[in-house]
Amino acid sequence: MLKVENLRVSYGHIEVLKGISFDVDPGEIVALIGGNGAGKTTTLSTISGLLRPTSGKITWKGETINSAAVENIVSAGVAHCPEGRRIFPGLTVRENLITGTASRSYRKSEIEADLALVLDLFPRLKERFTQGGWSLSGGEQQMLAIGRALMSRPSLLMLDEPSLGLAPIVIEQVFDKILELNKRTGLSVLLVEQNSAMALDISARAFVMETGTITLSGPSAALADDPRIREAYLGG
């Protein structure tokens, strides 16, 4: 469904992605793991149109989206839930969620139905519905950011470090929700994580990135048993 072929991206003279290729199938959870500076966030930002590749090809449902505008990529069904959550503190929880529908014009009844779905998935947000985004805890903000991304009715959800800055118990809740969402709706997920153990646990396949290249790939269960991965990312 999403296909990335030989993708190269540079910041000025520095090449950060040195020709990576991977794909995501419908209904699949795929993880991109690797350390700081490997190029994981750059990969997601390039897919969502915030950065432009120097060469290579990104295809979404058979169409090349290398040079599409950010909001057109969202409306084509690729939602990006950015690193550090980036919710809108000046808007209420409800307004944050509705802003997720900005890429298309929905009827009021459709928006209400989608809101109900998101609130059903994240009951905490229901309790905070009319509060300002600034008043939420880190875990609630992450749920709001995911909920906002879901409001654009994506068929692929790209999550950038959803565990960042969250307490272990909250991380578990967030990952449970991601899994539940995938099982319930068949939504594809492209997950970028430094918490490799969690990422390998919920994904079907994974790609390991190191300084702009993909060094290993395969079924997540097999990677979790691979001695190289165990040593480098899972703490031995």
Added chain:
Amino acid sequence: MKTSRLKTRIALALFAIAVLTIPLAARDGYIIQLLNIAMLNAIVVLGLNFATGWTGQINFGQAAFYGLGAYTTAIATKAGLPWISTPFLAVAVVVAASLVLGLPTLRLRTYYLAMTTIGFGEIVRLIIVHWEPVTGGTSGLRAIPGISLFGFGPQGQIQHYYVLIAVLAVAVLVAVRIRHSALGRAMIATKDSEIAAEQSGVDTTRTKLLAFIIGAIYAGLAGCLYASSIRFISPDSFSGIQAVLLMTMLIVGGMGSIAGCIIGAAALTLLPEALRFLGQWYLVLYGLGVIVVIVLAPGGLASIASTIRLRLAGAR
């Protein structure tokens, strides 16, 4: 929650009664004149709030849009055009000007955008000063025909007061509607995080441009009413100093708060007059007052009530 809404309604009703009866109590024409200017400033600051308070784009060009509206109106009515045409002319001129300024510059950020808008304000001021045959140069334009719809129009300060109250009320209602529309959410999303807004599908360039244009329309219409109610205009009223003053009203009143725009405009229009007895010391006190508000209430005067309420709730 219901009782608090009721309280707000009662407070608003009392406020409305007070505002409507002011002219009966204060028969002094000078005070009414000041209040009229305060209301015009409030409309301009409400406009500034779209781009700066909600969308986060610094705009020092607001005084120039105010001036463009005023000069368009003055020149048109003095040339014999009917008054009814002037709001439309003023809006047409400021929309054209805001497109010329906004289209190429709104991709700029922070200081760069601020510098560009300062430059724009200066260009407009210089044109007004130097195009003397049309604009009257530094001495301005006098005896501008007043507001008149099919021969009817407000006479005297008090009648203008009521006209301006009505226009200000409409300006507030429109601002409230926009704040709670998709455009309003897009504005605040753009200010809070431009990247996240785009990732949510918000066209941030379009949002900034619309915020800018709507703000210019507010300023243009206020300028139109300024020219035809004060009936004398000069470049001083729309200079760079005025642009800074409008920004100060927004900050002191409360960025992003509709009530704050009105409080800020009223406070900074009336305060200098109230402090006039201090002679040349008034500017010192005025400056200190602005600093005190910014340091003690960074959310502006409008935030003080809710801060106190939070403190009381916390102390309990």
